[in-house]
Amino acid sequence: MDSTPIPHDAACPGCEVPDLAFSDHDHADCARDALSRAEALMLARGVRLTPVRKRVLQILLEAHQALGAYDVLNRLAAEGFGNQPPVAYRALDFLEEQGLVHRIRRLNAFAACMHPGEAHAPVFLICTGCQLVAEAPGAAVGVALDQAAGNLGFTIERATVEAMGLCPACGAAA
Numbered sequence: 001m002d003s004t005p006i007p008h009d010a011a012c013p014g015c016e017v018p019d020l021a022f023s024d025h026d027h028a029d030c031a032r033d034a035l036s037r038a039e040a041l042m043l044a045r046g047v048r049l050t051p052v053r054k055r056v057l058q059i060l061l062e063a064h065q066a067l068g069a070y071d072v073l074n075r076l077a078a079e080g081f082g083n084q085p086p087v088a089y090r091a092l093d094f095l096e097e098q099g100l101v102h103r104i105r106r107l108n109a110f111a112a113c114m115h116p117g118e119a120h121a122p123v124f125l126i127c128t129g130c131q132l133v134a135e136a137p138g139a140a141v142g143v144a145l146d147q148a149a150g151n152l153g154f155t156i157e158r159a160t161v162e163a164m165g166l167c168p169a170c171g172a173a174a
């Protein structure tokens with residue numbers, strides 16, 4: 001296990017480190033960072049990242065894209081983890097509970113969290129051209145939502161903001 005601490009901006013709440021999904025970057029490095037942060041977090045929480053849980057996280061970390069539970073299951077089955085849907089669902093549920101993956105409701109799919117362990121309520125930016133998913137800081141959006149709801153006497157318990165559109169590369173190609 002790579003236990004090198006990951007360089008991450010200390011002033012991180014809500015994450016000030018820009019999500020790399022839409023930029024040219026060394027993704028192998030990026031995925032390794034996210035995985036080792038997730039592993040450190042599980043260790044600190046005393047929770048076991050079993051082989052199947054870890055493998056599901058790695059599969060989701062292969063790209064800044066969301067995958068459906070069946071895509072994950074097919075990969076697991078091809079790798080000899082068994083082909084029973086609960087295997088994939090349980091691992092995805094666990095990873096979501098631990099904040100290591102996000103459920104992207106609009107796509108009925110899951111994406112690896114690129115800021116595991118940080119308290120954050122991201123806004124998801126989903127490219128309809130290439131299916132990349134990026135997390136943008138959502139604190140300001142949350143404040144605006146609370147305000148809009150508060151004006152109607154409504155208390156928000158849970159809100160997920162998912163925006164569909166074009167990433168810089170797909171936008172430039174359009």
Ligand SMILES: [Zn+2]
Nearest residue numbers: 020027030031
């Ligand atoms: Zn990356």
Ligand SMILES: [Zn+2]
Nearest residue numbers: 113114115135
């Ligand atoms: Zn996240």
Ligand SMILES: [Zn+2]
Nearest residue numbers: 127130167170
């Ligand atoms: Zn795109």
